[in-house]
Amino acid sequence: MTKHSSMLKAIGVLFPAKSGNTHGTFLTAPFLISGITLLVIIFCCVLSPVIAPYGESEQNLSSSLAPPSAKHLLGADKMGRDLFSRLLYGGRVTLVSALCVVIISVIIGAPLGLFSGFYGGKFDSITGRFCDVLLSFPSLLLAFLFVAALGRGMINAVVALGIVYVPMITRLVRSLTLVEKNKTYVEAAEAVGFSRPYILFRHILPNCVNTMMVQLTLDLAYAILDLAALSFIGLGVNPPTADWGAMLQEGRNFLLMSPLLALAPGAAIIITVISLNIFSDCITQYMDPQGRVLPSFDKMEKRRINLTRRIQEAEAQESKSYGN
Secondary structure: OHHHHHHHHHHHHHOOOOOOOOOOOOOOHHHHHHHHHHHHHHHHHHOHHHHOOOOOOOOOHHHOOOOOOOOOOOOEOOOOOEHHHHHHHHHHHHHHHHHHHHHHHHHHHHHHHHHHHHHOHHHHHHHHHHHHHHHOOOHHHHHHHHHHHHOOOHHHHHHHHHHHOHHHHHHHHHHHHHHHOOOHHHHHHHHHOOOHHHHHHHHHHHHHHHHHHHHHHHHHHHHHHHHHHHHHOOOOOOOOOOOHHHHHHHHHHHOOOOOHHHHHHHHHHHHHHHHHHHHHHHHHHHHOHHHOOOOOHHHHHHHHHHHHHHHHHHHHHHHHHHHO
16 A cells, blocks of 8 residues: 555656646647737737837828838838838738627627527527528628628728628537537536526636637638728728728739838738637647647656656655664
């Protein structure tokens, strides 16, 4: 009995228990690179009034289509506006608008999915048919129709995309609710006497947040692309407001004379979207217990040797104690 306890102690020293550790490795190289990239982009865009050397619409016609220099880091557009400054201001508009799209979709879609999955019946059927109708159209085409009906402008574009993204969130939350509502803690909450809305928003919804966060991160990347597309064809921001999609549309006419006018906002969109996708994949891997990064064979062999040595030391210490 004492020998087994000594072995267990040695194992406990070598492999300390981690309570509730059902996740994979979090601080991986892709996570750090994508996370730092996103932080830098968000930091620069939020502090654009402080970092930007010029105003968003500050013009200097004498610097029209100026090449990159100490005065203009990325050059200037046809109106003599500093490209670097407009890139920062446009990033703030794009990121805030994409975040608003995701928020609108969650505010509408999450309650619909919760009630649809929990109550079922006619409400579930009506909600399902509503989602089927919206999902039968390409999301960007449906956004075009909504913006054409509501009118041009970034606010209308955000509202339109928010409505378009509702079915995806609704379907996801509904499927998660169907799983969660049959679990023991829901039956216990009902037995205690909690109301169904309280159970939905206090118990079921928090258990759906982890999976929702992965989907919302992807939706944020899709929203950036869709908003850029709407601004590119003239259905987004109104001039002279800076936006990555609008800047891309303005710069495409000067690809031969000043390619940075189109390459800079295009690169900003690509880097941001790729970073969000990688970040989302890392979150998925972290949340999934099957996504753990297993140690190599050499590390496992070293652990086995260390474990054997510690067990032998524990047995020797136990023998000395008996001898004394």
